[in-house]
Amino acid sequence: MSSDWPLWEVFVRSRRGLSHTHAGSLHAPDAELALRNARDLYTRRSEGISIWVVPSSAVTASSPDEKDPFFEPAADKPYRHPTFYEVPEGVKNL
Amino acid sequence: MTSTVADRPELALADDALILSHRLGQWAGHAPVLEEEVALANIALDLLGQARALYSELGDEDELAYLREERAFRNCQLVEQPNGDFAVTLVRQLFFSSWQELLYGQLTSMPLAVKAVKEVVYHRDHAEQWTLRLGDGTDESHRRAQHAVDTLWRYTGELFQPLPGLDVCWDAMRSGWEKRVTGILDRATLTVPDGPQHGGWAAGAGRQGLHTEPFGPMLAEMQHLHRSHPGAAW
Numbered sequence: 001m002s003s004d005w006p007l008w009e010v011f012v013r014s015r016r017g018l019s020h021t022h023a024g025s026l027h028a029p030d031a032e033l034a035l036r037n038a039r040d041l042y043t044r045r046s047e048g049i050s051i052w053v054v055p056s057s058a059v060t061a062s063s064p065d066e067k068d069p070f071f072e073p074a075a076d077k078p079y080r081h082p083t084f085y086e087v088p089e090g091v092k093n094l
Numbered sequence: 095m096t097s098t099v100a101d102r103p104e105l106a107l108a109d110d111a112l113i114l115s116h117r118l119g120q121w122a123g124h125a126p127v128l129e130e131e132v133a134l135a136n137i138a139l140d141l142l143g144q145a146r147a148l149y150s151e152l153g154d155e156d157e158l159a160y161l162r163e164e165r166a167f168r169n170c171q172l173v174e175q176p177n178g179d180f181a182v183t184l185v186r187q188l189f190f191s192s193w194q195e196l197l198y199g200q201l202t203s204m205p206l207a208v209k210a211v212k213e214v215v216y217h218r219d220h221a222e223q224w225t226l227r228l229g230d231g232t233d234e235s236h237r238r239a240q241h242a243v244d245t246l247w248r249y250t251g252e253l254f255q256p257l258p259g260l261d262v263c264w265d266a267m268r269s270g271w272e273k274r275v276t277g278i279l280d281r282a283t284l285t286v287p288d289g290p291q292h293g294g295w296a297a298g299a300g301r302q303g304l305h306t307e308p309f310g311p312m313l314a315e316m317q318h319l320h321r322s323h324p325g326a327a328w
Binding site (some may be wrong): 005024025030033036037040041 | 127132133221
């Protein structure tokens with residue numbers, strides 16, 4: 001099962017969505033069938049959407065052990081955060 | 095039921111969809127993997143939806159589905175064939191959905207066909223993917239896929255018996271279907287059985303109400319509850 005039907009990660013962009021979001025995972029023998037299975041399982045076949053499938057083995061994840069140094073920016077250095085910029089009028093989707 | 099309903103071509107199309115939907119429903123809980131479970135159920139639901147839409151145009155859908163005898167059903171013999179193994183199910187699906195895709199593509203004046211053709215394209219694509227994988231897979235899957243093709247081929251000729259009342263070019267249907275299916279079978283490294291000149295296409299009088307032996311038991315199972323409690327609301 002695991003070698004013939006490897007695990008795939010599914011990313012879906014809804015019709016009006018701006019980015020692909022991780023929707024879940026599934027087993028499939030290859031990418032073509034992974035796409036079709038993803039359509040059945042995660043999109044209910046709505047029109048106008050985009051699906052990415054990626055073999056789980058191709059994903060490198062950050063290690064939970066490195067969580068602190070990896071994900072905790074120095075909160076006392078606000079100049080790191082883009083909060084001092086004024087958003088120009090008319091800019092959408094920011 | 096009037097004889098006009100029995101003669102309507104929509105009844106034959108509805109019966110095709112209902113019976114194949116029921117066969118696919120029999121896979122529930124038995125598919126090789128969970129994902130295929132969902133796919134087969136999805137296709138079954140699409141077909142049941144097509145059947146309901148067509149029956150509703152003809153009369154009471156439950157009456158048509160549950161209270162007709164075997165001889166009154168006009169589905170082609172292909173769709174009533176038992177599921178067999180996964181290869182038989184998928185090759186049956188390939189043969190039928192390729193035909194349905196071409197037919198619904200021509201029935202542009204029938205609202206149901208226009209709506210359902212998108213579903214049918216997906217069914218054909220799914221069956222095509224699996225035919226390629228099974229035919230060009232292992233020795234065992236190739237053997238089973240070839241067996242499925244050889245077993246079911248004789249029921250495909252019936253698909254091109256003209257259904258009176260449908261404005262369809264049946265010769266074009268047949269040549270289009272042969273071309274497409276032959277192409278897929280070739281790519282799947284499967285051998286295409288002999289054509290009608292060798293009598294291989296002879297079987298099939300489902301449209302006239304003559305069905306193969308497995309159909310009766312299937313119908314008995316499907317209609318059992320409705321016949322036991324006639325008139326009940328559900």
